[in-house]
Amino acid sequence: MVQRQIPNPADVLEFLKIKMPEFGKEARLKKAFSIYDLRRIAKRRTPAAAFDYTDGAADDELSIQRARQAFEDIEFHPDILTPAEHVDTSTEILGGPSALPFGIAPTGFTRLMQTEGETAGAGAAGAAGIPFTLSTLGTTSIEDVKKANPDGRNWFQLYVMRDRDISYGLVERAAKAGFDTLQFTVDTPIAGNRMRDARNGFSIPPQLSLGTIANAIPRPWWWIDFLTTPKLEFASLSSTGGTVGDLLNSAMDPTIGYDDLATIRELWPGNIVVKGVQNVPDAVKLIDLGVDGIILSNHGGRQLDRAPIPFRLLPEVVKEVGQDATVMVDTGIMNGQDIVASMALGAKFTLVGRAYLYGLMAGGREGVDRMIQILSSEIRRTMALLGVSSIDELEPRHVTQLTRLVPVGN
């Protein structure tokens, strides 16, 4: 028999306290508990063409799906009964500190996604003590990024253009502004085939059609921001009115090679990192040439679709180049667990592209802060549950990669 009693009116009243709905940016961001939540908010608030430019990838978008799948297909192996009260997520990267084992990847056209653009990214990175990377195709000047993140670490990403003077002029400005690392991107001899952009008729600058107007109606704030803030201007490009791909193809030099690396070395006093390394021999060659680091990346699946999954390359690359070389990884990171797994398998650092942009589109600076908070708490919790209290303690034995896609021997 269940024993029953007359309810106490005070207890009933306690249950009846109805929580009033909250509105505004803070309330919106408070409801985001994962990067995928930020993505959902971003999608609601951003015109389809700009959202798709960010969210999309090349051709059938298989590379990005596979990269995310590979992260989902890891198994963690926790140690038990080890103290995990104080978890230290900080690490050293390229001669300096980072409070967390990730930084913000370079992204072009960022103010198109949300008007605060790089200022929000650099400010949030500075506040969190992690590095921020400005793209050659950034929409905020080198000097303004420095102003937004005056005491933190700024990195600059270089595309070598047909017009070398433009590219090398940017390198000199970044050095003068105290940026400490240059990422030389090598996976973009020509633009990847971004089908969503072609289908949306996405052009730079954005052009209005009946479709874009219909899509704009539920997203008035984006348009108000776009029309009432300074025009998007690119130090390195003159707008052609074409798609992003057209713009890239008119600017990029498809003949860049190892000579360019040597030239950059002469111009740049800081660290040089090559971004877009996709096989073991290239990784070994670059480390032997004395670069300060490499980034295993397929550009978030935006260049060659069906390219190798960077996270999968990690163990073999680390084995061949040795533990001391600085190997970083990006593409597909949507959860702090992806970062912990990468660090366990020998990465020295990771970068996030879309996760940052989803935060930005969801809520400008506060949205990027929220993105960092979410990844940070996922990293901290995963480390504690693994029984690990510092990044150095993460080891390959903590992670197994489950295989769904197994190459056939040829």
Ligand SMILES: Cc1cc2nc3c(=O)[nH]c(=O)nc-3n(C[C@H](O)[C@H](O)[C@H](O)COP(=O)(O)O)c2cc1C
């Ligand atoms: C919208 C967007 C723009 C990008 N622009 C650049 C760029 O200008 N230069 C560059 O080297 N990489 C660029 N990338 C690639 C990122 O630096 C990074 O490699 C990629 O986003 C990592 O994958 P993730 O988005 O899954 O984190 C861009 C990525 C996105 C999503």
